[in-house]
Amino acid sequence: MQRMEKGKIAQGKKKGIFLLTLCVAWILVLTGCGGSKLSEEFEEESVKERAMETVGYFNERDYQAIIDMGNEEMRNGITAEDFRAASDPYLDKCGEFKEISKTVVLGNTDQKTGENYGGVVMVGKYESGQIQFTIAFNEQMELVQFIIR
Numbered sequence: 803m804q805r806m807e808k809g810k811i812a813q814g815k816k817k818g819i820f821l822l823t824l825c826v827a828w829i830l831v832l833t834g835c836g837g838s839k840l841s842e843e844f845e846e847e848s849v850k851e852r853a854m855e856t857v858g859y860f861n862e863r864d865y866q867a868i869i870d871m872g873n874e875e876m877r878n879g880i881t882a883e884d885f886r887a888a889s890d891p892y893l894d895k896c897g898e899f900k901e902i903s904k905t906v907v908l909g910n911t912d913q914k915t916g917e918n919y920g921g922v923v924m925v926g927k928y929e930s931g932q933i934q935f936t937i938a939f940n941e942q943m944e945l946v947q948f949i950i951r
Contacts, residue, residue, distance in 0.1 A: 840909030841918035843941050849907055853922040853937045856948060860935075861899045861926075865889065873944040892950055897929030908938075917941060 840846055852871075859867040865885035869877055908921040921938035938947035 838908050838910070840907055840920055841911060843918045844909060844920035844939075846907050848943070849920040849922055849939060850905060852939060852943055853905075853924060853935070854902070856937055856945060857902070857924065857926060857935055860889065860948075860950070861893070863890065863893065868945065868948060871945040872948075873940055873942075873946050876945060876948075889950065892933055896931040896933055900927045900929060903927045903932070919946065921947070 840849065856868055856871060859865070859871075863886070866882040869880060869882060869885065902924050904923075904925040906923045908923065910919045910921070911917070912919070918941050919938050920943075921936065924935045924937070926933045926935060934951050936947060936949040936951075937945070940946050
Protein backbone atom coordinates (compact mmCIF):
# COMPACT_ATOMS: atom_id res chain seq x y z
CA MET A 803 0.00 0.00 0.00
CA GLN A 804 2.87 2.37 0.79
CA ARG A 805 4.33 1.81 -2.69
CA MET A 806 1.03 2.74 -4.29
CA GLU A 807 0.77 5.90 -2.19
CA LYS A 808 4.37 6.82 -3.04
CA GLY A 809 3.60 6.28 -6.73
CA LYS A 810 0.61 8.61 -6.51
CA ILE A 811 2.67 11.22 -4.70
CA ALA A 812 5.45 10.97 -7.30
CA GLN A 813 2.91 11.27 -10.11
CA GLY A 814 1.35 14.30 -8.40
CA LYS A 815 4.78 15.89 -8.06
CA LYS A 816 5.42 15.36 -11.78
CA LYS A 817 2.15 17.10 -12.67
CA GLY A 818 2.95 19.90 -10.23
CA ILE A 819 6.35 20.31 -11.87
CA PHE A 820 4.65 20.42 -15.29
CA LEU A 821 2.27 23.17 -14.14
CA LEU A 822 5.15 25.06 -12.55
CA THR A 823 7.11 24.74 -15.79
CA LEU A 824 4.16 26.19 -17.73
CA CYS A 825 4.01 29.06 -15.27
CA VAL A 826 7.74 29.76 -15.53
CA ALA A 827 7.58 29.53 -19.33
CA TRP A 828 4.81 32.12 -19.46
CA ILE A 829 6.67 34.40 -17.08
CA LEU A 830 9.71 34.12 -19.35
CA VAL A 831 7.54 34.93 -22.35
CA LEU A 832 6.12 37.94 -20.53
CA THR A 833 9.43 39.27 -19.28
CA GLY A 834 11.66 38.10 -22.12
CA CYS A 835 9.57 39.71 -24.81
CA GLY A 836 9.31 43.01 -23.05
CA GLY A 837 5.84 43.87 -24.35
CA SER A 838 2.41 43.85 -22.89
CA LYS A 839 0.33 45.29 -25.72
CA LEU A 840 -2.07 42.84 -27.34
CA SER A 841 -0.95 41.89 -30.85
CA GLU A 842 -3.07 42.78 -33.87
CA GLU A 843 -3.56 39.01 -34.27
CA PHE A 844 -6.01 39.15 -31.36
CA GLU A 845 -9.22 40.99 -30.64
CA GLU A 846 -9.33 42.08 -27.01
CA GLU A 847 -13.00 41.18 -26.60
CA SER A 848 -12.44 37.69 -28.03
CA VAL A 849 -9.57 37.05 -25.62
CA LYS A 850 -11.73 38.20 -22.67
CA GLU A 851 -14.67 36.06 -23.80
CA ARG A 852 -12.50 32.97 -24.25
CA ALA A 853 -10.94 33.55 -20.82
CA MET A 854 -14.41 33.88 -19.26
CA GLU A 855 -15.41 30.62 -20.92
CA THR A 856 -12.37 29.00 -19.28
CA VAL A 857 -13.26 30.45 -15.86
CA GLY A 858 -16.82 29.20 -16.33
CA TYR A 859 -15.56 25.64 -16.89
CA PHE A 860 -13.34 26.02 -13.84
CA ASN A 861 -16.28 27.10 -11.68
CA GLU A 862 -18.32 24.16 -13.00
CA ARG A 863 -15.35 21.90 -12.22
CA ASP A 864 -15.35 20.77 -15.84
CA TYR A 865 -11.60 20.35 -16.02
CA GLN A 866 -11.70 18.18 -19.12
CA ALA A 867 -13.34 21.04 -21.02
CA ILE A 868 -10.43 23.30 -19.99
CA ILE A 869 -7.92 20.71 -21.13
CA ASP A 870 -9.80 20.32 -24.42
CA MET A 871 -9.39 24.08 -25.01
CA GLY A 872 -5.63 23.64 -24.82
CA ASN A 873 -2.88 23.23 -27.33
CA GLU A 874 -1.36 19.79 -27.86
CA GLU A 875 1.17 20.25 -25.05
CA MET A 876 -1.58 21.04 -22.56
CA ARG A 877 -3.88 18.26 -23.77
CA ASN A 878 -1.07 15.73 -23.39
CA GLY A 879 0.47 17.21 -20.26
CA ILE A 880 -2.26 16.86 -17.65
CA THR A 881 -5.29 14.75 -16.92
CA ALA A 882 -8.65 15.92 -15.63
CA GLU A 883 -7.96 14.07 -12.38
CA ASP A 884 -4.67 15.90 -11.87
CA PHE A 885 -6.38 19.19 -12.72
CA ARG A 886 -9.11 18.35 -10.21
CA ALA A 887 -6.59 17.59 -7.48
CA ALA A 888 -4.91 20.96 -8.03
CA SER A 889 -8.09 23.02 -8.46
CA ASP A 890 -10.78 21.63 -6.18
CA PRO A 891 -9.10 22.88 -2.98
CA TYR A 892 -9.38 26.47 -4.28
CA LEU A 893 -13.07 26.09 -5.06
CA ASP A 894 -13.78 24.21 -1.84
CA LYS A 895 -12.12 26.99 0.18
CA CYS A 896 -13.55 29.99 -1.70
CA GLY A 897 -17.11 28.81 -2.21
CA GLU A 898 -19.59 30.05 -4.78
CA PHE A 899 -18.42 32.28 -7.62
CA LYS A 900 -19.81 35.83 -7.51
CA GLU A 901 -18.11 37.94 -10.20
CA ILE A 902 -14.92 38.94 -11.96
CA SER A 903 -13.75 42.10 -10.21
CA LYS A 904 -10.73 42.95 -12.34
CA THR A 905 -9.48 42.07 -15.81
CA VAL A 906 -6.19 43.02 -17.45
CA VAL A 907 -5.47 41.96 -21.04
CA LEU A 908 -1.86 41.31 -22.04
CA GLY A 909 -0.06 40.45 -25.23
CA ASN A 910 3.40 39.13 -25.97
CA THR A 911 5.53 37.85 -28.80
CA ASP A 912 8.03 35.04 -28.38
CA GLN A 913 11.29 36.50 -29.69
CA LYS A 914 12.60 33.09 -30.81
CA THR A 915 9.54 31.79 -32.65
CA GLY A 916 7.70 35.01 -33.45
CA GLU A 917 4.47 33.51 -32.14
CA ASN A 918 2.07 35.94 -30.51
CA TYR A 919 0.19 35.24 -27.30
CA GLY A 920 -2.86 36.91 -25.84
CA GLY A 921 -3.42 36.71 -22.14
CA VAL A 922 -5.69 37.83 -19.37
CA VAL A 923 -5.21 38.24 -15.65
CA MET A 924 -8.58 38.15 -13.90
CA VAL A 925 -9.55 38.33 -10.26
CA GLY A 926 -12.63 36.33 -9.39
CA LYS A 927 -14.63 37.15 -6.28
CA TYR A 928 -16.10 34.19 -4.46
CA GLU A 929 -18.31 33.84 -1.45
CA SER A 930 -15.33 33.28 0.90
CA GLY A 931 -12.34 34.72 -0.93
CA GLN A 932 -10.90 35.41 -4.33
CA ILE A 933 -8.96 33.54 -6.98
CA GLN A 934 -6.59 35.12 -9.47
CA PHE A 935 -6.53 33.57 -12.92
CA THR A 936 -3.68 33.96 -15.40
CA ILE A 937 -4.87 32.64 -18.74
CA ALA A 938 -3.07 32.73 -22.09
CA PHE A 939 -3.87 31.72 -25.66
CA ASN A 940 -1.83 31.22 -28.80
CA GLU A 941 -2.81 32.73 -32.16
CA GLN A 942 -5.20 29.82 -32.80
CA MET A 943 -6.94 30.73 -29.51
CA GLU A 944 -5.82 27.46 -27.97
CA LEU A 945 -5.24 27.62 -24.24
CA VAL A 946 -1.53 27.55 -23.45
CA GLN A 947 -1.68 28.60 -19.82
CA PHE A 948 -4.12 28.40 -16.95
CA ILE A 949 -2.78 29.36 -13.55
CA ILE A 950 -4.75 29.96 -10.38
CA ARG A 951 -3.62 31.41 -7.11
